[in-house]
Amino acid sequence: MNIEQICGVEAGMRLLIYTIFFTLFFPIICSSEVNSQESKPNVDLHAKLSVTGEVKKPGRIKYQKDLTVLQAIALAGGSTANADMTHVTLLRNGKKWRYDLTNPAHQRLKLYAGDGVIVAAKPK
Known part of the structure; x- marks a missing residue:
């Protein structure tokens, strides 16, 4: 059978x-x-985020775990003399948030892979 x-x-x-x-x-x-x-964070070892606007070396930087917005700006060469650190925009998942980086609490804002940071210019 x-x-x-x-x-x-x-x-x-x-x-x-x-x-x-x-x-x-x-x-x-x-x-x-x-x-x-x-759903696991930091799976992509080649993840990047962008830092543009009034920074010395605008472009994409390598994502690092626990990277703050202030550290990301430093990795992009730091802010220029014309940077308005009271108007920094975070782009995440198609949404925009504005932060004042003279506020210490905002300086500690954590970034994620794929985020974008735009440092505005001082008003003329």
Whole structure:
């Protein structure tokens, strides 16, 4: 006696069952593994963030765990003489927030990979 006779399932039917199973459940299994890794911080070792505006070396810098907005500006060469540190914009997930970096609490603001920091120019 073989498996088909015991289970009453022919080879063609078994193939159909496997196809349906993998079509329905394999994407769910794979996506849950991907999502669990995406939720972990600092997975991407090549992650970057951008610092632009009134900084000496505007551009992208390497993301580091626990990097603050003030440290990111320092990594971008520091602010220029024309920088208005009371008007620094953080871009995160398509939203904008303004911070006054003369406020010590705002200086400790943590950044994440993909963030953008824009240092405004002093008003004329």
